[in-house]
Amino acid sequence: xLFKIAMKNLLGAKLRTWLNVFVTAISFFMIIFISAMYDGMxxxxxxxxxxxxxxxxxxxxxxxxxxxxxxxxDAHSVxxxxxxxxxxxxxxxxxxxSQASIYPNGRIxxxxxxxxxxxxxxxxxxxxxxxxxxxxxxxxxxxxxMANDAKLKVGDSFTIRWLDAERxxxxxxxxxxxxxxxxxxxxxxxxxxxxxxxxxxxxxMEGEATYVTYAEGLSIVENKGDWVPRDVKxxxxxxxxxxxxxxxxxxxxxxxxxxxxxxxxxxxxVLSIFRRGKEIGTLMALGMTRSRVVGLxxxxxxxxxxxxxxMTVILFGPVLWYFGAYGINLGIDYSEGQMGLIIAKxxxxxxxxxxxITTTIIxxxxxxxxxxxxxxxxxxxxxxxALRGKVAV
Amino acid sequence: MANNSVVEIQNLVxxxxxGGDFFTALKNVNLILAEGExxxxxxxxxxxxTTLLNIIGGLDSPSEGHVSVLGMALNNTSHGxxxxxxxxxxxxxxxxxxxxxxxxxxxxxxxxxxxxxxxxTEREKRVNQALEWVGxxxxxxxxxxMLSGGECQRTAIARAIVHQPALILADEPTANLDxxxxxxxxKIMVRLNKELSTSFIFATxxxxxxxYLRRIIHLDDGxxxxxxQIDNPKSGQ
Numbered sequence: 001x002l003f004k005i006a007m008k009n010l011l012g013a014k015l016r017t018w019l020n021v022f023v024t025a026i027s028f029f030m031i032i033f034i035s036a037m038y039d040g041m042x043x044x045x046x047x048x049x050x051x052x053x054x055x056x057x058x059x060x061x062x063x064x065x066x067x068x069x070x071x072x073x074d075a076h077s078v079x080x081x082x083x084x085x086x087x088x089x090x091x092x093x094x095x096x097x098s099q100a101s102i103y104p105n106g107r108i109x110x111x112x113x114x115x116x117x118x119x120x121x122x123x124x125x126x127x128x129x130x131x132x133x134x135x136x137x138x139x140x141x142x143x144x145x146m147a148n149d150a151k152l153k154v155g156d157s158f159t160i161r162w163l164d165a166e167r168x169x170x171x172x173x174x175x176x177x178x179x180x181x182x183x184x185x186x187x188x189x190x191x192x193x194x195x196x197x198x199x200x201x202x203x204x205m206e207g208e209a210t211y212v213t214y215a216e217g218l219s220i221v222e223n224k225g226d227w228v229p230r231d232v233k234x235x236x237x238x239x240x241x242x243x244x245x246x247x248x249x250x251x252x253x254x255x256x257x258x259x260x261x262x263x264x265x266x267x268x269x270v271l272s273i274f275r276r277g278k279e280i281g282t283l284m285a286l287g288m289t290r291s292r293v294v295g296l297x298x299x300x301x302x303x304x305x306x307x308x309x310x311m312t313v314i315l316f317g318p319v320l321w322y323f324g325a326y327g328i329n330l331g332i333d334y335s336e337g338q339m340g341l342i343i344a345k346x347x348x349x350x351x352x353x354x355x356x357i358t359t360t361i362i363x364x365x366x367x368x369x370x371x372x373x374x375x376x377x378x379x380x381x382x383x384x385x386a387l388r389g390k391v392a393v
Numbered sequence: 394m395a396n397n398s399v400v401e402i403q404n405l406v407x408x409x410x411x412g413g414d415f416f417t418a419l420k421n422v423n424l425i426l427a428e429g430e431x432x433x434x435x436x437x438x439x440x441x442x443t444t445l446l447n448i449i450g451g452l453d454s455p456s457e458g459h460v461s462v463l464g465m466a467l468n469n470t471s472h473g474x475x476x477x478x479x480x481x482x483x484x485x486x487x488x489x490x491x492x493x494x495x496x497x498x499x500x501x502x503x504x505x506x507x508x509x510x511x512x513x514t515e516r517e518k519r520v521n522q523a524l525e526w527v528g529x530x531x532x533x534x535x536x537x538x539m540l541s542g543g544e545c546q547r548t549a550i551a552r553a554i555v556h557q558p559a560l561i562l563a564d565e566p567t568a569n570l571d572x573x574x575x576x577x578x579x580k581i582m583v584r585l586n587k588e589l590s591t592s593f594i595f596a597t598x599x600x601x602x603x604x605y606l607r608r609i610i611h612l613d614d615g616x617x618x619x620x621x622q623i624d625n626p627k628s629g630q
Contacts, residue, residue: 001507012495282491285452286505286552287480289473383452387491
C-alpha cells in the first residue's frame with residue numbers, strides 16, 4: 001500500500017520529484033566522478049612508474065641505494081652471468097648510475113648521469129634518440145623539466161664532469177639530442193641519460209652496471225650472485241606508502257563530497273516534506289498512522305534514490321564513459337614533480353566496482369536518513385497543526 | 394452509552410497552552426449525538442466549534458472529560474487506534490478541501506479505500522459510485538488545480554463518503570463557496586444522510602448551512618448555550 005502511494009506521490013509531483021532526483025543524481029555523479037579522478041590519479045602514477053621505470057622488476061648492485069647518491073660511487077660491477085644472459089636475450093637492460101656535474105650556460109648543476117642502452121624496449125623511454133649520434137661526443141637525453149631548469153634545448157652543448165672508477169675527474173662536452181616529454185618526474189628532474197657504452201667508457205666501468213631492469217612476466221633468476229632482486233612490489237613501495245599516506249586526504253575529500261551531497265539532498269527533501277505539512281495532516285485525518293506517514297516519506301526518499309541511480313546512468317553515464325575513455329586534459333604541466341606524485345597531463349578516472357557500489361549504498365542511506373528525519377518530526381505534530389500547515393522546522 | 398448514539402461527550406474541557414498560561418477553548422461540554430443526525434455546531438469564531446469537531450474526530454485530545462465516538466472511548470486510545478477509527482468509520486470535509494494536488498480526482502477519492510486495503514476492482518466500483526453521487530463522473534482524471542471550488546469540495550465529499558463511514562465531520566464546508574455551490578453541496582449531503590443514514594456534524598457559522606440542519610448546537614465561549622432540534626428545516630430538505 002505504502003509503495004503504491006509513494007509511487008503515486010513521486011510520479012504525480014512531476015517537476016518537484018525530478019528536481020529532487022536530479023539533485024541526488026548530481027550528487028551521485030560528482031562523488032563518483034571526483035573519487036574516480038582521485039583513484040585514476042593514483043592508478044596512473046602507479047602505471048606510469050611501472051611503464052617508464054620499473055617494468056617487471058630489477059636486480060640491484062648490493063651497494064646501490066637510489067635514495068643515497070653517495071652509494072653510486074661503489075655501486076657498479078659486471079652483472080652476474082644469469083642476469084647478463086637476460087640482457088643478451090634482450091629481456092633486460094643494464095643501467096649504469098653515477099653522480100656528475102653539468103655546466104649549462106656557465107652554471108653548475110649536480111645531476112645523476114645514467115647510462116642506458118639506446119636500443120632497449122623494456123621501459124617506455126625514447127632512448128633510441130641516443131643512437132646514431134657518432135659525430136657527437138656525448139649524446140644526452142633529458143626531460144622537459146630538466147631542460148627548463150637548465151635552460152637547455154635540443155642541440156645545446158654543455159660540459160659534463162664526472163668521477164671515474166679510478167677516482168679521476170674527467171670532463172667532456174655533452175649535446176642535447178632529444179628532450180623527452182615524460183610524466184615521470186623521477187626520470188626527468190636532475191637526470192641526464194647517455195648511451196650505456198659511452199657511460200661505461202667515460203666511467204672506466206666496461207661491461208658494468210648499477211642495476212638491471214627486466215621485462216614484465218619474468219621470474220627471478222637463480223644465479224644472481226650478490227645482486228639483490230627487487231620486484232615490482234618492492235619498487236612501488238614508496239609510491240604505495242605515498243598513496244597510503246594520502247588515503248586520509250582521499251577519505252576527507254570523499255566525506256566532504258558526501259556532506260555536500262547530503263546537504264543538497266537534505267535541503268531538497270526538507271523543503272519538499274515541510275511544504276507538504278498539510279498533506280501529512282490530511283493523510284492523518286484520513287486514518288494514516290504516524291508510523292505509516294514516516295514510512296511513506298522514507299520510502300519516497302528511497303524511491304528518489306533509486307530513480308537518481310537510473311538518472312545518473314542515463315544522464316551522466318555517457319559523460320562518465322567519455323572521461324573514462326578519453327580522460328581530461330588538466331592543462332597544467334606537473335612535470336616538475338612538485339606534487340610529490342606523478343600526475344598525468346590527461347587524467348583518466350578509474351571507476352572501480354567498489355566505488356560505484358559504496359557510493360550508491362552510502363548516498364541511498366543518506367537519502368533515507370534525510371527523508372526519515374524531517375518526516376518523523378512532522379509526523380509527531382498534532383494532526384490539527386499539520387492540517388493548518390502550521391509546520392515548525 | 395445511549396442507544397444508537399454515535400457521539401457521547403461528558404464534562405469535556407479543552408485547554409491550550411498560550412505563553413505560560415492556558416486558554417480554555419471548551420468548558421464542561423456535554424453532548425449526545427444519535428445515529429443519522431444532521432447536526433451543526435454553530436457559533437462565532439473562537440467559540441470552540443472546530444476544537445470540538447477535532448476532538449470528536451480524534452485529531453485532538455480532551456484535557457478533561459469523557460468522549461466516546463462510535464463506541465470507542467477516545468480518552469484511553471492510542472494514536473494508532475484513533476487513526477484506525479478515522480480510517481474505518483469517519484469521513485472528513487475541510488473548509489479548504491485538502492485535496493492532494495498531485496492526485497487526480499479519482500485518485501483523491503480512492504485514497505481512503507487504499508488506506509483500508511480494499512481490492513482494486515472494488516475500489517474502482519466504489520470510487521465511480523461516489524463520484525456519481527456528487528456529479529463528478531466526467532472529471533475523474535482532472536487534477537484539483539483544474540477544478541472550481543465547488544468541484545473541489547464535491548471531490549472532498551466523495552472522498553469522505555467513498556468508504557461509507559458512519560460519521561462525517563465537516564468543518565466550514567461552504568466557507569469558500571458561493572451561494573449556488575453551497576446549496577448544491579448541502580443538498581448532496583442531505584441526500585447522503587437520508588439514503589446512507591450517515592451521521593453528519595458540521596462546524597459552521599454559515600446561515601446557508603443552518604437552513605439544512607435538523608439539529609443546531611449553539612456554542613459560545615466554549616460552552617453549549619442552546620441545543621435546538623428542528624423538525625422542518627428551512628431549506629425544506
